[in-house]
Amino acid sequence: MKYYIHQAKVGLSEGGLFIQCVVASVLFSKDDGEHRWLHCVEVEGIPCFYLNGEDAYESLIEEDDEVLERMNDESWVQEIDGFPLGEYDRIFQGLEEQPDNPCVPLIRYVIALVRLDMAESLALAKLADGREVDSIPIPETDLDVDYREGCL
């Protein structure tokens, strides 16, 4: 099974002076052609994933409480196609246990959008033009280094 990415957006929420969320939203499809959005909202280093058919990026950036509550109720996911989502240590454990899961490149792409420096993230987002996600070279993030060094 192949994953294709059609659009990607990344940015910081418009929150207060001190704590802001990093939001990454990726429109992807699989061989069946159905398009879905995978959103990752990271707060204080803790990611939260949502999967739905809705381009909710602007609402997440604006921290729209109504949308966030609805997404928490209806779209929050802890796995995608058998791959575990959740906190980063759980995800990296999944990357080790399921390296051949076809959605691994998609997960790595979303994590890279969230964790890289903004300029690198925006450059990566521009590559989302309908291509297979595993054809995109994904740079190493600080989390890869932390996991390798056993301090994630």
Add this chain to the structure above:
Amino acid sequence: MTIYQLVTNHAHKRMKERLGIKSPKERERRCQLAFQRGKPSDIEQTYWNGRSVNRIAIDYQGFLWIYGDGGVLITVYPKNNKGDNE
């Protein structure tokens, strides 16, 4: 494509351990905020001038933010942390 780095890897590590900021993007934002809103630190600037390197020392939110050429954040440390500047 040239990627312009705002925060050195060293500064990322120092911000993570000294300010507890876990998100690299949040660290970038703080780096920009400190540069925009902080005040020059004369005492610290004198210290860096004496080391014959081009540095700008900014005082912001209880920390000293040390920038190099082009506004790249080199390091950050608490204001009262004398003797452990880097």
